[in-house]
Amino acid sequence: MSLPPDHPSRSFTANSYLRACRLQPVDRVPVWFQRQAGRSLPEYRQVRGDGSILRSIEDASLTAEITMQPVRRYGVDAAILFSDIVVPVNAVGFKIDVVPGVGPTAEQPFRSKEDLNRLRPLEPDIDTPYVLDAVRLLVEQLEVPLIGFAGAPFTVASYLIEGQPSRNHARTKSLMHSDPNLWHELMTRLSDISISSMRSQVLAGASAVQLFDSWAGALQPVDYEEHVLPHSRRVFEELADLEVPRAHFGVGTAEILSLMSEAGADVVGADWRVPIDEVRRRVGSKTAVQGNLDPAVCLADWPVVAEQTRRVLKAAGGKPGHIFNLGHGVLPETNPAILEQVVELVHTEGLNPDLLAT
């Protein structure tokens, strides 16, 4: 299907984020920050309260306000919906919450075939109407594109199987290796849910989507290729007809970047471990790249942050198809004034021939 003529994505023809996603020339390097809406902002802490994010986002106007905050403050080139990757699976009844200070936590983790029954298809209008209400509220107000998102099937599966954030993803890998049929069924259901969620966000007005496979880098390439890539590829294929840019992100993905690019996204984001020119080499010339300043660098004083921001810009070389971002989410202890300066620097110096020549 094609989006209607009045879809918001059609109004941002000059927006540098959308243009960079499509490898088109830009008049400045676009920048946004993963987890730009969040605890680093005093205005966020003021409105958000202490409870689970899953309760907060049921209030669409609060979601819209939180999503807008970093756009107002930083002048970034895109907004990203304030939400969480476990929202859809919780909404269909899996029962997983986001415990403040801990992360996604399931009292009854995924263990056997019977647990598939807790993962029926998502009906976005019925299961997550507040998400779509927030998208509609936002696109009325925003002067930049809104990025919708979902968790990738592997990373969501990891939370469901481990029951909590995990360092080694041992149970997840164990299920993958021990029961590949069940693994495949689980990944298929989670892919369906991610597809439905992202489609609904775009139809409600989002101008791009990002699939977060944050923990895919825990896998060796051969396991990623066999057990994850086919599912992520299907997610992107099922969104292709919408004709909005599709981005794909994970951390620690050095050795799977080229495989990730085979999943078919328009943009691949990477963490700080691989210099961005090398990221580009690995994903190929038909894919835009996003990143990749180490978020921990932003805890330092400005001269250090400036130097490392310039290093990323120089490595990107001012070529089309680079979206500046952090290599992972903004750390809660980050000083927002530093991120304001990063945006200013990226915008003013990102295409500066003198910088790029040094």
Place this chain on the structure above:
Amino acid sequence: MSLPPDHPSRSFTANSYLRACRLQPVDRVPVWFQRQAGRSLPEYRQVRGDGSILRSIEDASLTAEITMQPVRRYGVDAAILFSDIVVPVNAVGFKIDVVPGVGPTAEQPFRSKEDLNRLRPLEPDIDTPYVLDAVRLLVEQLEVPLIGFAGAPFTVASYLIEGQPSRNHARTKSLMHSDPNLWHELMTRLSDISISSMRSQVLAGASAVQLFDSWAGALQPVDYEEHVLPHSRRVFEELADLEVPRAHFGVGTAEILSLMSEAGADVVGADWRVPIDEVRRRVGSKTAVQGNLDPAVCLADWPVVAEQTRRVLKAAGGKPGHIFNLGHGVLPETNPAILEQVVELVHTEGLNPDLLAT
């Protein structure tokens, strides 16, 4: 200095682990497992109790027994001393404990220049006599070489600064970037402590050493090169005169493997994320490689484990200078019977031309 003529390392001329470390031909591929002595073994759980490892290892005969257990059970080609990387810093008075189920925990983390006073030089004979007693007990009994070890300055610094295990090492990186002079002083002191500890273990009878820089892979290459590599290089240089093999290990090190090899170790170990033939390419032909089966694979049934073990062996190609190991420590939930089978397979098939030709 040279080791005395009766040093244990001189008696293992036919040992495949020591030979592989030196890139010499072997009659079978050597194998040992990181964290082979530990909770995966019922005989370990029986003797160990529930308290901090720092208390347990004060009993040298218990340490020796625990170190011997996997050698007896698996027939591995090397033993590694049962200890912890925070033992020396705790012994000089920093006050850091290993909390069961949590990891290294410091009530008063490293915060400022004054904290350097809590890191005086290590006097192994006085500060950790039980470690050396255990080494001496072990070399009397062992029929394979004993590997001594220490934490690398970066990884130990991370524990001291974060105060507990950390996912993003934000405070550590923040100190590194914000106060490079203090960082350098801290790294120098920690390097001195690691050097003293490993020297003393070798002089007491250990036949090899391994420097664990488990979390160095959290750094971007440019930060590793500037803030970590010079210190790790000094550690290896200061041990060179002992003429025992020196190994170097971290996880998530894909992009820093070639830099790590510049630190000068004889062996570089890597996790499962980079195929072992690619590890070898990155560290260069003068350095042996160690690894790199994903420990989580060992939770699967034997056919899966066998297939992936063979994959590592094939990638290593039977060339001199490969020590089979896991890509990180044995997971506590591992079935020891599986590791027994891994050892058997590595020993019987590792140099099999039919396997290597497939």
